[in-house]
Amino acid sequence: MNTFAARRIRNLGIVAVAAILLIWFSGVMTTALRDTARASGWGLFAMICFLAAYSLRKKLPFLPLGASSRWLQLHIYVGLLTAVVFGIHIGWRVPNGLVELLLATLYGFVFVSGVVGLFLSRSLARRLTTRGEEVLFERIPIYRKRLEAKVESIVFEGLEASQSTAVAQFYADRLRHFFSQNRNFWQHLVHSNRSRFALLKEMQAYGLYLNDPEREMMTRLVTCVEAKDDLDYQFSLQATLKYWLFLHVPLTYALLVIALLHLLLVTAFAGGIS
Amino acid sequence: MPTFESIQRPERWAVPFSREMTDADVDRLLTIEPFASVDPTRFRGTVTLRGILKNDTRLVRYRPGDIVVRQGDWGNSAFLVVTGNVHVELGSAANLPNEILGRQPVRRKSLFQIIAQLWANSADPEVRDVAAYRDDPRIGTRGSGEQTRIYLQDVSTVLSKYQTAKLEAGQFFGESAALGRTPRSATVFAERPTELLEIRWQGLRDLMRRDDALQKHIDAVFRDRALKWFLMNTPIFQHLDAEEINVLVTEAKFETHGQYDWVGSFKRLAKQGIDTDLQHEPLIAEEGNHTNGVIIVRSGLARLSRRYEHGHRTIGYLTPGQIFGMDEIIDGWLGKTPKPLANSLRAIGIANVVTIPTHLIEKLLLEKSDRRHLTRRGGPKTDPLASRAKIDTTRINSDFVEFLVENRYVNGTATMLIDMDRCTRCDDCVRACASTHDNNPRFLRNGPIQNNIMVAHACMHCEDPVCMIECPTGAIHRDLEGGQVVINDQTCIGCSVCANNCPYNAIRMVEIRHRDGDFIRDDKKHAPIVKATKCDLCSDQIGGPACQSACPHDALIRMDMRDVQQLTDWYTR
Numbered sequence: 001m002n003t004f005a006a007r008r009i010r011n012l013g014i015v016a017v018a019a020i021l022l023i024w025f026s027g028v029m030t031t032a033l034r035d036t037a038r039a040s041g042w043g044l045f046a047m048i049c050f051l052a053a054y055s056l057r058k059k060l061p062f063l064p065l066g067a068s069s070r071w072l073q074l075h076i077y078v079g080l081l082t083a084v085v086f087g088i089h090i091g092w093r094v095p096n097g098l099v100e101l102l103l104a105t106l107y108g109f110v111f112v113s114g115v116v117g118l119f120l121s122r123s124l125a126r127r128l129t130t131r132g133e134e135v136l137f138e139r140i141p142i143y144r145k146r147l148e149a150k151v152e153s154i155v156f157e158g159l160e161a162s163q164s165t166a167v168a169q170f171y172a173d174r175l176r177h178f179f180s181q182n183r184n185f186w187q188h189l190v191h192s193n194r195s196r197f198a199l200l201k202e203m204q205a206y207g208l209y210l211n212d213p214e215r216e217m218m219t220r221l222v223t224c225v226e227a228k229d230d231l232d233y234q235f236s237l238q239a240t241l242k243y244w245l246f247l248h249v250p251l252t253y254a255l256l257v258i259a260l261l262h263l264l265l266v267t268a269f270a271g272g273i274s
Numbered sequence: 275m276p277t278f279e280s281i282q283r284p285e286r287w288a289v290p291f292s293r294e295m296t297d298a299d300v301d302r303l304l305t306i307e308p309f310a311s312v313d314p315t316r317f318r319g320t321v322t323l324r325g326i327l328k329n330d331t332r333l334v335r336y337r338p339g340d341i342v343v344r345q346g347d348w349g350n351s352a353f354l355v356v357t358g359n360v361h362v363e364l365g366s367a368a369n370l371p372n373e374i375l376g377r378q379p380v381r382r383k384s385l386f387q388i389i390a391q392l393w394a395n396s397a398d399p400e401v402r403d404v405a406a407y408r409d410d411p412r413i414g415t416r417g418s419g420e421q422t423r424i425y426l427q428d429v430s431t432v433l434s435k436y437q438t439a440k441l442e443a444g445q446f447f448g449e450s451a452a453l454g455r456t457p458r459s460a461t462v463f464a465e466r467p468t469e470l471l472e473i474r475w476q477g478l479r480d481l482m483r484r485d486d487a488l489q490k491h492i493d494a495v496f497r498d499r500a501l502k503w504f505l506m507n508t509p510i511f512q513h514l515d516a517e518e519i520n521v522l523v524t525e526a527k528f529e530t531h532g533q534y535d536w537v538g539s540f541k542r543l544a545k546q547g548i549d550t551d552l553q554h555e556p557l558i559a560e561e562g563n564h565t566n567g568v569i570i571v572r573s574g575l576a577r578l579s580r581r582y583e584h585g586h587r588t589i590g591y592l593t594p595g596q597i598f599g600m601d602e603i604i605d606g607w608l609g610k611t612p613k614p615l616a617n618s619l620r621a622i623g624i625a626n627v628v629t630i631p632t633h634l635i636e637k638l639l640l641e642k643s644d645r646r647h648l649t650r651r652g653g654p655k656t657d658p659l660a661s662r663a664k665i666d667t668t669r670i671n672s673d674f675v676e677f678l679v680e681n682r683y684v685n686g687t688a689t690m691l692i693d694m695d696r697c698t699r700c701d702d703c704v705r706a707c708a709s710t711h712d713n714n715p716r717f718l719r720n721g722p723i724q725n726n727i728m729v730a731h732a733c734m735h736c737e738d739p740v741c742m743i744e745c746p747t748g749a750i751h752r753d754l755e756g757g758q759v760v761i762n763d764q765t766c767i768g769c770s771v772c773a774n775n776c777p778y779n780a781i782r783m784v785e786i787r788h789r790d791g792d793f794i795r796d797d798k799k800h801a802p803i804v805k806a807t808k809c810d811l812c813s814d815q816i817g818g819p820a821c822q823s824a825c826p827h828d829a830l831i832r833m834d835m836r837d838v839q840q841l842t843d844w845y846t847r
């Protein structure tokens with residue numbers, strides 16, 4: 001069976017076996033009083049270089065370097081395995097040197113951002129298909145502006161037709177802010193409908209004090225509110241899917257720089273018999 | 275007051291093949307063979323011989339060396355030599371090189387050129403090197419607009435170097451490809467000043483129906499060349515010897531279902547949405563009826579459906595080479611009682627089918643097969659019956675199959691499908707496409723979505739490439755090696771015929787520019803020069819389609835819709 005589930009189980013299995021073997025082997029070496037730090041250090045550095053090289057692969061799509069999805073699979077599982085090698089390398093203790101502490105923290109952030117990013121990639125992509133129309137991220141501001149203009153024209157038309165400022169007042173108090181920007185970023189991210197629900201409820205309640213033409217305007221505004229909320233949902237999820245990499249990648253470069261520094265320090269101050 | 279008898283004009287004549295055909299032309303044609311000996315009384319009602327000649331044909335003049343059709347071209351018409359002569363390339367020793375036919379052989383970039391894309395891609399869109407349009411001395415073009423022709427510059431050398439057959443006044447060519455909706459099998463060019471009568475497919479069909487001699491002639495030519503080749507290359511018959519193939523060829527029945535020009539009606543139907551009563555699709559074989567043979571799709575597409583409540587549920591589709599009705603024949607043969615058809619078969623747009631009678635299937639295939647393999651699929655790979663292609667899509671959600679078939683996405687051999695449940699909208703695919711095409715992405719990452727699968731607006735490299743019909747210079751063509759549909763930028767005259775014909779809006783007309791960003795203009799009217807552009811499946815790159823290999827999340831695939839097994843595996847991952 002070539003399902004994603006089967007692939008995941010197989011790859012996790014391989015990583016688990018590799019992790020156990022590595023821990024066992026480092027245990028044996030330590031008992032034999034052999035230095036494992038050097039080997040695990042170089043191994044970790046090589047793995048991190050490989051993980052960082054994925055960025056290069058992405059920038060060279062025309063070279064026959066293999067499918068990006070293959071790279072990502074290797075990236076994820078080698079990435080997970082680095083945690084074990086990292087643990088072995090620091091002897092499962094918090095390091096005490098300044099550079100070492102910085103290095104470990106950076107590694108931790110890169111690792112965690114990778115795992116979180118992977119989770120987001122898998123879960124948000126799926127959720128995007130459940131609400132609102134499929135929109136290109138770059139076009140979201142245009143659609144939002146269009147909705148904003150539509151709402152304004154409904155309100156202005158209404159002002160003239162109904163000779164009353166009731167709806168316009170509501171717009172000024174409650175809707176202008178809502179339509180002027182992408183809103184409720186975090187709520188959408190955690191899939192909460194609280195704000196949408198509250199606003200719609202409020203519009204419904206306000207309807208009790210309106211006359212028929214105004215109520216009809218309100219109904220048209222409700223459709224716009226729903227459309228805008230769906231757009232916000234798309235914005236929030238798509239932006240998160242894009243921008244988590246702005247953490248993962250720069251941190252990777254920082255990690256590489258500090259790792260090189262660390263390497264320089266330990267090799268420069270390495271004593272022992274040549 | 276005089277009364278005029280009014281008759282209803284056949285609809286297709288509302289748009290004649292050419293507005294330039296005059297009554298005098300028709301009178302002249304009626305004096306030459308084969309039309310002189312056609313019995314006009316066989317034409318009754320609205321479709322008259324005169325009417326066909328006036329509305330379904332056009333007279334085209336060619337100068338020495340002009341290429342009439344190229345091998346691999348797609349066309350909807352046949353030709354009759356009126357005066358002069360043409361040569362058909364036989365291709366037995368060597369084929370005419372692509373370059374002199376105005377085709378760009380797909381040349382893969384070298385590793386250096388590939389890497390150079392890092393810095394050499396243009397900053398402006400659609401930049402071209404004008405020198406490339408002037409420099410190729412091998413390609414001769416003359417005429418203008420849709421009358422532009424590619425010609426052989428040295429006919430006598432071509433004639434001495436390549437083997438050809440001469441066709442003279444009164445002889446037909448191109449009828450098999452026109453009737454079978456298959457690619458032209460040979461290149462034809464004029465040797466002398468030549469006048470040809472080009473007859474569009476519908477006219478040819480009506481002429482054949484009413485003229486026995488013509489029918490017989492075309493039937494014989496078709497069976498002997500095209501049908502034989504087709505049957506020999508159909509996997510279930512591949513083990514038969516020459517004599518057995520000949521028996522098949524003589525007894526096979528050949529039919530066309532649907533409309534040649536399906537694009538117009540498709541665009542109208544697409545607006546109406548999915549219609550499960552399927553009344554608009556011509557029935558080839560009906561569920562519940564008894565079969566009189568195995569039906570093989572020769573070209574076009576067909577829908578497999580089964581009655582379901584008050585409509586019909588689509589359960590699969592057939593692409594060229596696939597067969598229908600075999601299971602019923604096998605079941606009937608094993609059980610000794612004939613079995614009715616489990617599904618209906620309908621033409622999607624157009625389908626050309628070949629029917630092989632049941633008794634021949636029994637005699638030539640079943641009697642020689644191992645009974646154990648017949649009872650169930652999945653016998654040894656060497657058994658042609660057991661390993662025949664899977665055609666039912668039962669493991670795929672039926673809404674999705676319905677959507678693919680109804681919108682004719684099953685026409686694609688490289689349809690771009692994106693699994694929106696996995697796509698993170700990172701646009702790596704678009705960026706990869708841009709960087710492999712001089713910074714001009716050749717597709718749009720949007721399109722209709724069904725069951726969370728998007729069919730993106732990208733050229734699907736269709737099995738039935740309607741875009742190729744009517745290209746005046748043959749610039750849009752199928753690469754004979756890779757099978758992808760590509761445009762030769764050098765010979766594209768920017769007429770937009772392909773873009774208008776494409777039912778999926780996958781071809782874009784663009785204005786081209788110099789490296790400094792200025793538009794390239796023609797020297798007479800100074801209007802910007804326009805070219806057709808579309809996805810070329812990265813045929814000049816070494817790593818295959820960049821969009822697919824750039825997708826980190828296994829969301830995007832270029833799907834060969836003929837391979838139902840691959841589609842099923844991908845859908846059910």
Ligand code: HEM
Pocket residue numbers: 048051052053054055056058072075076077079080082107110111113114115117118121245248249252255698700826
């Ligand atoms: C620990 C060391 C790691 C390093 C140095 C690293 C580095 C990188 C780099 C350089 C990229 C390329 C981003 C780009 O250019 O767009 C990347 C992408 C990615 N990494 Fe990591 N990574 C690490 C660990 C992980 C882990 C442990 C996971 C998950 C288990 C992970 C998941 C991902 C994912 C999902 C992507 C993005 C794919 C995409 O949507 O384009 N990474 N990483």
